[in-house]
Amino acid sequence: MKAFVDGAAVGLDAAAAAAARVLGAARLPVIAGLGTDVAGARAAIALAEKLRGAYDHLASDVLLRDIDVMRQAGRILTTANDVRLRADCVLFVGPKLFESLPDLPKHLDLAAPPRLSVTKTRKVFWLGASRGEAAQVGATEIAASPSSLPQVLANLRAAVLERKTRANGAQKLVELAAQLKAAHFGVVVCAADSLDRLTIEMLHGLVVDLNEKTRFTTLALGPGGNALGVVQTSGWMTGFPVRTGFGRGYPEHDIWRFDANRMVEADEADAALWISAYRAEAPQWNRRIPLVALAKPQTRFAYPPRVKIEVGTPGEDHDAIEFSQEIATFALARAKNASNAPRVADVIGRIEQNLAKGSEAC
Amino acid sequence: MLIRLAGGRIVDPANKQDGIGDLWIRGDRIVAPPQGETPDAVYDVSDKIVMAGAIDIHSHIASGGVNTARLLLPENHRAHVPRPAATPLSTAGWSTFETGCRYAMMGFTTVIEPAVPAHQALHSHLELADVPIIDKGILAVLGDDDFLLSLLRGGGNRTAIADYVGSMLAATKAMGLKAVNPGGAIAFQNNARTFDLDDVVPFYGVTSRQIFQAMQQAAIDLGIPHPLHLHINNLGVPGNVDTAIKTIAAAEGKRIHLAHIQFYSYGKEGKRGFSSAAPRLAEAINAAPKAITVDIGQVMFRQTVTVSLDIIRQWSARPMAKPRKSVMYDGAANGAGIVPYLYKSDNFYNAVQWACGLELFLLLDDPMRSLFTTDHPNGAPYTTYPDLFALIMSRDTRAKWLADLPKEAVEMTTLPSLTREYSFSEIAAMTRVAPAKLLGLKDRGHLSPGALADVAVYNDDLDRAQMFRFAHLVFKDGDLVVRDGRVTHYRYGRTLTVQPRYGSGIDRRLAGYYDDLYGVSRNLFNVPPAEALGRDYAFEEVACGR
Numbered sequence: 001m002k003a004f005v006d007g008a009a010v011g012l013d014a015a016a017a018a019a020a021r022v023l024g025a026a027r028l029p030v031i032a033g034l035g036t037d038v039a040g041a042r043a044a045i046a047l048a049e050k051l052r053g054a055y056d057h058l059a060s061d062v063l064l065r066d067i068d069v070m071r072q073a074g075r076i077l078t079t080a081n082d083v084r085l086r087a088d089c090v091l092f093v094g095p096k097l098f099e100s101l102p103d104l105p106k107h108l109d110l111a112a113p114p115r116l117s118v119t120k121t122r123k124v125f126w127l128g129a130s131r132g133e134a135a136q137v138g139a140t141e142i143a144a145s146p147s148s149l150p151q152v153l154a155n156l157r158a159a160v161l162e163r164k165t166r167a168n169g170a171q172k173l174v175e176l177a178a179q180l181k182a183a184h185f186g187v188v189v190c191a192a193d194s195l196d197r198l199t200i201e202m203l204h205g206l207v208v209d210l211n212e213k214t215r216f217t218t219l220a221l222g223p224g225g226n227a228l229g230v231v232q233t234s235g236w237m238t239g240f241p242v243r244t245g246f247g248r249g250y251p252e253h254d255i256w257r258f259d260a261n262r263m264v265e266a267d268e269a270d271a272a273l274w275i276s277a278y279r280a281e282a283p284q285w286n287r288r289i290p291l292v293a294l295a296k297p298q299t300r301f302a303y304p305p306r307v308k309i310e311v312g313t314p315g316e317d318h319d320a321i322e323f324s325q326e327i328a329t330f331a332l333a334r335a336k337n338a339s340n341a342p343r344v345a346d347v348i349g350r351i352e353q354n355l356a357k358g359s360e361a362c
Numbered sequence: 363m364l365i366r367l368a369g370g371r372i373v374d375p376a377n378k379q380d381g382i383g384d385l386w387i388r389g390d391r392i393v394a395p396p397q398g399e400t401p402d403a404v405y406d407v408s409d410k411i412v413m414a415g416a417i418d419i420h421s422h423i424a425s426g427g428v429n430t431a432r433l434l435l436p437e438n439h440r441a442h443v444p445r446p447a448a449t450p451l452s453t454a455g456w457s458t459f460e461t462g463c464r465y466a467m468m469g470f471t472t473v474i475e476p477a478v479p480a481h482q483a484l485h486s487h488l489e490l491a492d493v494p495i496i497d498k499g500i501l502a503v504l505g506d507d508d509f510l511l512s513l514l515r516g517g518g519n520r521t522a523i524a525d526y527v528g529s530m531l532a533a534t535k536a537m538g539l540k541a542v543n544p545g546g547a548i549a550f551q552n553n554a555r556t557f558d559l560d561d562v563v564p565f566y567g568v569t570s571r572q573i574f575q576a577m578q579q580a581a582i583d584l585g586i587p588h589p590l591h592l593h594i595n596n597l598g599v600p601g602n603v604d605t606a607i608k609t610i611a612a613a614e615g616k617r618i619h620l621a622h623i624q625f626y627s628y629g630k631e632g633k634r635g636f637s638s639a640a641p642r643l644a645e646a647i648n649a650a651p652k653a654i655t656v657d658i659g660q661v662m663f664r665q666t667v668t669v670s671l672d673i674i675r676q677w678s679a680r681p682m683a684k685p686r687k688s689v690m691y692d693g694a695a696n697g698a699g700i701v702p703y704l705y706k707s708d709n710f711y712n713a714v715q716w717a718c719g720l721e722l723f724l725l726l727d728d729p730m731r732s733l734f735t736t737d738h739p740n741g742a743p744y745t746t747y748p749d750l751f752a753l754i755m756s757r758d759t760r761a762k763w764l765a766d767l768p769k770e771a772v773e774m775t776t777l778p779s780l781t782r783e784y785s786f787s788e789i790a791a792m793t794r795v796a797p798a799k800l801l802g803l804k805d806r807g808h809l810s811p812g813a814l815a816d817v818a819v820y821n822d823d824l825d826r827a828q829m830f831r832f833a834h835l836v837f838k839d840g841d842l843v844v845r846d847g848r849v850t851h852y853r854y855g856r857t858l859t860v861q862p863r864y865g866s867g868i869d870r871r872l873a874g875y876y877d878d879l880y881g882v883s884r885n886l887f888n889v890p891p892a893e894a895l896g897r898d899y900a901f902e903e904v905a906c907g908r
Contacts, residue, residue, distance in 0.1 A: 038488060039896050049450055070689060071434050078692035081880055085508075086551055107881055115879065116508055118552065118565050185551050185692075215553045217692045235429045236489045239439045239456045249444025251454045253436055319894060321488065326882055328694060329426060329482040332890040345896075 002297070003309045012309065012342060012350065019273070019292040019307045020354030026271035026290070028247065029053035032260035032283060035225050035276040036294075037320035038330065040344030041233040044275060047348050050355065054245030054269070056260035057230055058281060059223040064255055065192040066220055067231070067241050069200045076207050078187055078217040079328035084108050088119035089183030091176075092139060093153070093203060094194035095130035095146060100224035107326055110137045119184045125176060127152065142172055150199045157206045183214055191221040222325065225278035226314065229323030229330060261285045277311045277344050292351075294344050312341030363402050363840065364388050370407035370819060374414065375791040376808030385412055387815040390839035394811040407819050410834055413790045414809050415471025415816030417797035420591075420621055420657050421738040423461050424475045424489035424498070426482050427669045427698045430689050431739070432456055434700055435667055437685070448851050449494075462494035463849045464745060469818025469833040472497040472797075472806060472858075476540055476591060476621065477671050479503050479696040483534035483889050490857055491899045495843050499801075499858035499904075501591050502536035503671055505544030505573050507695040509875060511566040518576055520583065521865065527580040528864025529872060535889040537801065537858045537904055538588035539581050540621075542671040543595050544573035547697035550674045557674050558595050559608055570595055571612050578618050584862040585907030587802020589617035589653075594626055597675045601630040603639035607646045615651040619800060622659025622737040623647070624719040631774065636711055638775040640718040644725035647732070655800055656726070657733035660719035660750055662742030663707040669739060673697025705742070707763075713771035715741075717764075723754045724780040729792040730799065748831035754784045755826050802904050803858070815840035856902040863906070 003015035010018075023029045031048045034041060034057040048055045057063060069075065083090060090110060098104050113120050126134040128144035144152040155167045159177035167173070180186055188203055195203070203218065210216035222228045231241045238244050240253035256262065263269040264285040271290045274283050280296040293305040296313070314320030315333030318341070324331040365387040372383045386393045386401070422428050432439065439455030446452065451459035465473055473493075478486045478500040490498045504510055504527065513523055527539060545563035546554075552564035559571050578590040594609045596602040606626035620626075629639035647656055665684075670676050673690060676699020680688050684704040691698040705712045719741070726732035738744040752759050757780075764778055772778060784792075798807025805814045817837040823829035832847025841853055876884035892899045 042492070042896065046450060049445075067433060070687075071436060072687065074434075074683075074687040074689055076690040076692070079694045081694045082551075082692055084881065085879065109881065116565065184553070215551060215692075217690070231433070232426075232429055232485070233488075235432045236424070236458045236492060237451060238454045239432050239441070240436055241433055250441035251451075251457075252440075321484070321890075321894065324886065327481065327880075327886055330484045330488060331886045332484070332894055 005307050007304055012347070015307050015309050016347065016350035017354045019309070019351045020358060022271050022290045022292050022306050023051055023273060023351065024355050024358050026051070026053070028263070028269050029271045029273065030260045030263050030269040031055040031273045031275065033058045033275040033281070034230050034242065035278045035281065036230070036344040037226055037277070037314035037322050038229050038233050039321065040275065040277065040314070040348070041230045042237065043345040043348035044273070045234060045237050047352060049246045050352065052246045052249065054247070054258040054260070054263065055242060056258055057227060057242040058276065059225070059227045060242050060259070062192045062223050063227055063231055063242065065195070065197050065200060066222065068197055069204060073201050073204055075204060075220070076211065076217050078219055080104065080107055080219060080326055081328070083187045083189065083219055085116040086114050086185050087187040088114050088117050088122050089180060089186035090122070090124045091180065091186065091188045092126040092129065092134070092137070093188055093190040094128050094149060095133065096194055097133070097189060097191050097221060098136070101221060101325060103326070105136050108137065117185060123179055125179065127156070142176060146194065150196070150202065153199060153202045153206065157202060157209060160206060160209050180210055180216070181213060183216065186210065186214070186216040187219050188216065189219045189221065193223065226322040228325070232323060264289055274305070275344055277314055294347055309347050310341065311344050311347060312339060317341040318343050364396065364399060365840065366401040366404045367407045367412060367817070367819065368404055370410045370412035371822070372412045372809065373786045373790045374809040375787045376795045377810055380787050385809060385817065387817070387837060387840045390815050392809055392811055392813045392815050405835060407835070409822055411786060411820040411822050413469065413818050413820070414794045414807055414813070415818055415836070415838065416469050416793040417472040417801070417803070417807060418465070418470055418735065418744065419474050419733055419797045419800060420476045420735045421473050421744050422475060422477060422669050422740070423473060423738070424458065424486045424493065425478055426485045427477070427671070427691070427700055429489065431667045431669050431700045434687065434689055435702055438665060438667070438702070449849055452849060458489050458492040459494060462496050466495040466836055466838065466844050466849055467832060467847055468747060468830055469820065469836050470496060471816035471836070471838050472803070474499045474501065474537070474801065476501045477503055477542065478534065478536065479671065479693060480507065480530050480534050481694045481887050483536065487535065487857065487889055487895055487899070491895050491897045494852040494854055495838055495849070497855035497858060499537035500534070501538040501540040501588070502531055502534040503540045503542055503696055504530060505541035505577060506547040506697070508879065509872070511548070511563060511568060511573070514568040514572055514576055515566045518572070520579060522868065523576050524580045524583040525864040525868035527577065528584050528862040529868050531586065531860055531862055533888045535857070535859045535901060537860050538586060538591055539577060540591040540593070541574050541577050542593040542696070543570070543597070543674060544577070545570045546595065546672060546674045550677065550697055551692055555674065555678065559605060559612065575612065578613065578616060582617060584864065586860045586862050587904055587906065588800060589619050591619045591621055593621050593672060597625045597672055598679070600628050600636045602626050602628050603643050606643055610646055610650050610654060613654055615653060617653040620654065620656045622735060622741065623656045624659045624661065624715065624722055624741065627718040627722060634710060636714060636774070638714055638718045638721060640721035641725055641776055644722055648727050652731065655731045655733065657735040658719050658722050659735055659737035659741045660723070661705055661712065661715040662736060662746040662749065663705045663712065663716065664742060664746065665704050666739045666743055667700060667702040669700050671696050671698045673699050675699070676701050679703070707766055708768060710768050710771045713767040714774050717772065717775035717777040720753060720760065721775060721777050721780065724782040729788045730796045732792065733796055733800070734792045748827040748829070751789060751830045752826040755789070757781050757783055854897060856900045858904050859901045860904050860906055
């Protein structure tokens with residue numbers, strides 16, 4: 001693992017000092033990416049406050065779809081384990097649900113009956129799967145293209161409420177609605193990645209309606225790379241999810257104002273700290289503002305960062321606390337191949353030390 | 363560092379003291395007045411009230427549910443004040459940092475998060491690691507978990523249940539055990555919409571009564587200092603005083619703590635079918651064996667959010683949500699519901715609830731058995747404590763509040779006839795001595811030499827709310843952290859845990875059980891050692907009796 005200032009290899013201390021100069025000189029720095037473990041998120045958010053900057057996450061667009069539906073309409077949620085053990089009816093909605101969670105089908109174990117249920121059988125449906133996906137979990141497939149999905153779900157909701165619908169394929173939806181209503185403990189499995197806000201809200205409405213007579217709930221799959229853990233950490237540290245800024249000396253949350261890409265393109269942010277410790281991912285913005293990057297070695301940047309520090313992967317190079325979607329809460333991931341590649345939290349700690357030195361000097 | 367607090371009125375009911383004197387602190391402990399030594403610092407606290415740091419046994423400050431409530435209600439906790447330089451995020455509305463600061467400002471130095479699902483303990487510890495100043499601890503919730511219910515279905519082997527509970531307390535690094543409407547979350551997953559003491563949990567064939575009694579016995583058998591902390595069935599339901607009284611009887615005189623009993627003090631009288639049954643409940647508690655303790659869970663009029671693992675109750679509260687949104691969680695082994703709520707003084711039901719809580723405060727005769735809580739944030743946020751102190755200390759203050767309430771609500775209660783006013787000594791007993799005793803914390807709640815130097819000094823302001831809102835001085839472990847109602851700097855407290863002894867054969871059994879049933883290692887759910895949690899997180903063991 002290495003560190004670079006203006007492309008030249010340097011020691012970690014020199015890189016941290018240079019990073020502190022870049023960020024300390026900025027009027028409105030933005031911390032973006034935030035692909036890191038809990039320790040890294042804690043350190044980054046504390047740094048954002050110290051710098052009176054803002055912070056955003058690389059998966060914010062997806063994360064905030066779920067969060068916005070929750071805080072506007074509410075949610076009824078469950079865990080993967082409850083699907084595995086108690087659900088006698090499972091409805092998958094939308095394509096590519098297992099892309100970031102390849103082990104999930106095995107964990108859900110849907111071929112077996114639900115072990116902790118009074119019902120000994122399990123029915124599995126998939127609305128709008130991509131090719132070959134439904135077979136992975138032995139689901140009965142009901143075709144729907146991504147673009148037709150919102151309308152199909154609206155029709156399904158109408159069918160559940162026994163409203164007349166003349167839509168194409170209405171009979172199939174009426175049959176599906178009957179299956180859902182006959183469930184003892186049913187679960188909708190979906191991911192914000194493949195649905196828009198209104199569709200997620202429609203699904204929530206469907207689940208609410210089904211609960212009038214029976215039990216239904218939702219397994220909402222989130223992006224990987226501890227994105228959900230970063231949101232949780234942000235929640236308890238500031239009260240808000242990501243896209244929060246400290247310009248006025250206290251946290252303010254605004255999903256438009258503190259969108260890192262927008263801040264950079266609109267010439268509001270004048271320096272950035274990019275963090276992506278899980279994947280070799282680079283910022284999406286085009287304006288070349290001074291950039292400090294805590295990143296994977298293979299990352300291809302659109303323009304060279306002023307400071308680049310290669311960091312370890314949480315749970316690979318070092319132990320890390322992350323949000324595990326398998327168990328629906330935080331867990332300690334032990335290093336699979338422990339190395340001395342620096343942790344995001346430690347690098348930020350060094351940057352902070354240098355900021356402190358800088359402020360003593362003036 | 364030797365500190366002398368000179369000439370204050372020392373209110374220390376544990377030592378039957380209420381009089382003018384000096385208090386000495388050396389390092390992190392209270393010490394006897396030393397002979398011939400000059401203190402390093404002297405604080406003139408004449409005309410001030412000196413008490414031990416207060417202890418809150420039931421306040422939802424750190425959990426997945428609390429955090430969901432934060433994310434659900436961004437409109438309710440905007441910050442407006444820039445933070446002082448030395449205390450990052452201390453003014454961030456409803457942040458963990460603000461929690462530590464605001465408790466400290468009121469003279470509270472230990473707070474217990476009472477509702478942590480056993481599978482989500484790490485989440486709570488992570489949040490607690492970011493709560494500055496105060497000491498803290500969690501209660502682990504069991505009672506809807508398959509392993510326990512299966513043991514009960516199989517006849518309820520007492521040793522196996524105690525071993526299991528002991529193992530779960532160790533795995534969660536909790537300091538006590540809680541049950542929330544036990545069996546109710548599973549019943550709700552099976553489409554039950556109400557769940558009573560003798561209702562049967564579907565699939566398992568055991569009753570809520572059997573579950574709580576088994577857990578109560580396990581806590582006793584393990585010798586953990588805090589008895590089973592029970593959230594009774596039928597919270598908030600008119601006529602539920604009967605459930606509470608049945609539960610007191612079902613406790614069979616053995617140690618148990620009944621949480622937020624205000625929410626169980628309702629009758630069905632009057633044309634709206636909702637009345638105060640607080641006098642009846644108070645009488646039952648006063649007559650009950652001393653092993654039964656309660657806390658109040660007072661309601662105060664303001665916007666709040668209810669955060670509870672009692673999903674059956676929260677489901678039924680959904681239509682009353684204000685703002686109109688909520689989150690329900692069919693969680694692993696426990697449910698949860700987050701429902702925003704606005705308690706209004708011109709609402710008949712809310713006014714009766716408010717009066718019920720105060721009736722209980724005034725009719726329960728032993729402050730050592732009736733603890734001070736608002737079930738934060740469910741009855742009211744902890745930040746309303748100062749107003750509540752003022753209410754129980756002054757009948758005039760109560761009369762002023764009562765004058766603003768709907769007459770028909772006041773008629774459903776006995777509150778106007780109650781003249782009792784709490785003394786400082788009773789306040790200190792209720793918020794210091796009693797919680798320390800209930801939690802088994804011998805080193806706090808009092809000001810004896812050798813006690814932890816957690817000390818709160820208040821101005822003797824006739825406006826009692828003002829007095830308790832901004833302590834004059836607060837010491838945590840002998841470190842002056844609050845001056846004139848403001849936090850001066852951060853330090854981080856410890857998290858209290860128990861490590862009960864139990865038969866370790868259960869751990870081998872559980873390892874196989876998790877692998878098979880959940881398809882994941884049980885280790886994934888265990889709280890890792892303190893050093894993995896960051897910020898020099900530290901556990902402190904509370905001794906068990908076995």
